[in-house]
Amino acid sequence: MKDTLSTQNLSDDLFLDDSAPLFVAPGDGDGDGDGDGDGDGDGDGDGDGDGDGDGDGDGDGDGDGDGDGDGDGDGDGDGDGDGDGDGDGDGDSDFIGDDTNNRISGDSGDNHIVGRGGDDRLFGLAGEDDIFGNAGNDFLNGGAGDDDLFGGSGNDRLVGLGGGDDLVGNAGNDRLVGGAGDDDLNGGSGNDRVLGGGGDDDLVGGAGRDVLIGGPGEDDFILQAGGSDVIRGFQDGIDDLELSGRLEFGDLSITQQGNNTLIRAFGERVALLRGVNANTITQADFDIS
Known part of the structure; x- marks a missing residue:
């Protein structure tokens, strides 16, 4: 009952x-x-402890020129x-x-x-x-x-x-x-x-x-067109990047941006992998859903 x-x-x-x-x-x-x-107690209200106000915990900003500031400040x-x-x-x-x-x-x-x-x-x-x-x-x-x-x-x-x-x-x-x-x-x-x-x-x-x-x-990070994700803790060879919707690997450009890997599709940012070298990211890291 x-x-x-x-x-x-x-x-x-x-x-x-x-x-x-x-x-x-x-x-x-x-x-x-x-x-x-x-x-964090750093006074910027984003809960990450790095004092830069972007909420991602690394203190470097995202480096792609869009000035987004990823954070939650809860x-x-x-x-x-x-x-x-x-x-x-x-x-x-x-x-x-x-x-x-x-x-x-x-x-x-x-x-x-x-x-x-x-x-x-x-x-x-x-x-x-x-x-x-x-x-x-x-x-x-x-x-x-x-x-x-x-x-x-x-x-x-x-x-x-x-x-x-x-x-x-x-x-x-x-x-x-x-x-x-x-x-x-x-x-x-x-x-x-x-x-x-x-x-x-x-x-x-x-x-x-x-x-x-x-x-x-072993985590799967699902990427899609129209998203703009910052990914932290990606383990190359362990974790996967999964493409959803109509995204295909051939649509992507993968470049180095500072200490990070920038992934774009059709000229728009899809994801930024923090602390990951771009030359380690290959098609083997991707799944297509």
Whole structure:
């Protein structure tokens, strides 16, 4: 049997079983609640620690003459997750918010959590959860299990943590953190920051000027015409560059730009590979989807 809970009071928060504490994003000391420890304290508001304001952490700008400045500047300190519970916490349940700023925590089952309007904090905990932020600037945390997280409109932060998660930022300037597991991450439209973390991840920036950051696994960076991605952590011979849509390898020009590799298609920048020598990038590094 499925239970449905809906907030009615403007100040309502939903919590479950007070014998089990609400999930807290791992403490990394930076105050942003995503567990990656990247708070910087350099005063430029981009969260990268290099003081140049571009949000990519290397302090050199992107060097392609477009002056884009890749960064997110979020530093929002979400993920504290305290409160009392009143549910049994053992079933597959729906948790539906309202148009205020909700904090909603699921249980150990497979939950369907909807934030609706407002700037919401939504926590899936255990189980395989579907979490929707919808309107507002939301924080979504899947917790353990294989979760599907959808940011909706607004500038959202999505954290997968354990399991193989699907994270979609949709509209807005979003931040996606895959965590452990083999994750699929898609920033959607807007200028997004996508961090794969552990596991073999698929990273898609989507439209806009995005920053894609791989991890120690075998990651696929999906490139498309109309995107303009900065890629960090590319491991030649381990990671792949995947061409989507109608892009083909023959459409590309690959040149050295400072310490980086610049990839263009039809005269437009598609990707900039940080710290990668252009003469190491060959057709063998590309897949065509």
